[in-house]
Amino acid sequence: MDLDALDKSLVEIIKIKNELRSIGYQDPRYDDIEEKLHDLEDELMERYGEEMEQVIQEVHDRLCPDTDVLMPIAYLAKSYVPAEGEDGSETFDVDLKEGVPVILDEYPDQLTRMVLLPNPPRLIVQVNREKRFLVWPE
Numbered sequence: 001m002d003l004d005a006l007d008k009s010l011v012e013i014i015k016i017k018n019e020l021r022s023i024g025y026q027d028p029r030y031d032d033i034e035e036k037l038h039d040l041e042d043e044l045m046e047r048y049g050e051e052m053e054q055v056i057q058e059v060h061d062r063l064c065p066d067t068d069v070l071m072p073i074a075y076l077a078k079s080y081v082p083a084e085g086e087d088g089s090e091t092f093d094v095d096l097k098e099g100v101p102v103i104l105d106e107y108p109d110q111l112t113r114m115v116l117l118p119n120p121p122r123l124i125v126q127v128n129r130e131k132r133f134l135v136w137p138e
Helices: 003-023 030-063
Strands: 081-084 090-093 100-102 112-117 122-127 131-136
Touching: 003 030, 003 090, 030 122, 030 131, 090 112
Parallel strands: none
Antiparallel strands: 081 090, 100 112, 112 122, 122 131
């Protein structure tokens, strides 16, 4: 999988998602921007869907085998917070409440969520809105 190209696709989608959240439904541009978002998500799924689903399946098998694997775009947060990477590059973070609910064997009675982040592309798990850890790539 070309992680640089995947990262660019993720960042593009995230920027559009953030733009939609900032303008609201009443904005006359909303429908056009939302359509662009769906086109970008479809393109992401065409290019990387199978490989990403395999990655997510492997993570699920290892950490949360009792939780169903969803389409990769489901692991995108509703909103992202712009941040700066260690190298000064543009990246994004998410609130600790974001992500797909999963049941981790290691945290059976705790609220855990899995979310996809860019720069570099990675999956993290967030536990009880208090902590997070990287689950892919290892």
